[in-house]
Amino acid sequence: MSVPYGIHTIDTGFVRPQFDAAYLVVEGDRAAFIDCGTNYAVPRMLAALDAAELTPAHVDWLILTHVHLDHAGGAGELMAELPNAKLVVHPRGVRHMIDPSKLWAGASAVYGEAVMDETYGRLRPVPAERVIEAADGHIVHLQGRQLLCIHTPGHARHHMAIYDRQSNACFTGDTFGLSYRDLDTDRGPFIIPTTSPVQFDPEALHDSIDRLLALEPEAMYLTHYGRVEAVERLAADLHAQIDAMVELALEADGQPDRYHRLRASLAALYFSRAQAHGWTKGREALEALALDMDITLNTQGLEVWLDGRRDSRD
Template structure:
């Protein structure tokens, strides 16, 4: 869709009707929602938290789109950094339907269990600060996705597939027109601070608790590669991949690290200080990966600073995975 004035700085135009919106969750360039626009119709893919709604609505306004142009809101999965803003956003989009993985639908209708689970981890004050109040979506406005489902947006067809591995309530969205997958967390995390001088990305998997399954995750990555994508639209953060070969390179990095992370977890599974040991070894793995990508241009302590949250969550997820195996 053409626009004739500069977009706000939190919006990145990826051309072909795809816009990335920095939701400002935690820090800049960490969490993205996407708006797909075709022939005056629109769909949001992921929303960020409740606090992102002014930017989501501001994107519609910047592009000259009325709120009733939005036909779909599609969270890739129901983790709160992806779907915490779904309920309040739906209240403001009169024509939109929510398209959500069937395993996550009940949590979008009644988010009390999502709130309770996150509250146990983060506490009341942090939940209010980071996520804000959760709001349910009327079931009459929801649609449960199915594997290989196709929906129409304007003149383009969008395809959804079931992509377990990061979470069992995860689906990804293929857009043939842009040649990209809206990958949520299935295709990992890639921050622009780690891009090299040629703009090539570095990437790492996310094993966030509580449903990490390494074999399933590798299977989901391989399934997405069957379309020979030219790029991947990540929630954390932005578009990666310069061409199909570069996407294959990134997939190779992910698969190698998934195997390495599982091996580390199995080796450390019986240590009394397992969580601390997992964090040390994961950080060392990622620091080696960044060094191989960038050389010595980025100090290891800076890598540790930028990946601190991800190392913590990945260690937690691996710990849950190990305990499930033992059970």
């Protein structure tokens, strides 16, 4: 079966179906993975190669949008299966791929060792000689196909998106928000920004979205989840919500029940926007299908941002 532009969407199996995607880009008999999910996604990544009638030896690159564990937790295990591949990552992410102990320790401090083992599996280092540091504007060559690495901070300082000139599309990681297919309506995809801890920066995120939009892409490939079009409309939705979320965070700041107040106001914001977008299944269904965890993470990320603003003024 023909796959447009050789771009295969891989459901990594993280959390639930159609929640977390990685991508296989095939050009001729060579291939690149973009993001890889957790350790538990490695069999799915290899199965995607098999379905494309390729072997692990045909893979030249694993490109990471950033090193958050739902995107990159399985990098070490996957690289061990790919004898010819190099790993490409933002300069700020290089040390975490070579020595993931700080990534593990930081996440374990929040979730606990048992949950980390069950959710992500132990993180495996990638040999330093196999890691490529991608400066802004770095081009990955895949059998003559150019994959442009663009630094896109805002969700994380070590984030980059990948622009594929051939398909005129961007692989956006978390910079271009979350858009689950469960929430599509007759008006198309519904989208929200992601401000999950710990490096949300609204000004940088606005700039990064605009930078991607300036490429005039036909589509965005999101980690959460899949290909979306109507790019200009979605970008406008993201910009409006970033501003609204910042305003809600500032209103909640200083209140004794800041977390609960902010979480409730974010839930109300997303439900109101979903209704305007044609969502008819109610607020409870909206959160149960997709957004409950994201509302919590966005609340936590906005709180970290608020505290960072205060610390910078002190």
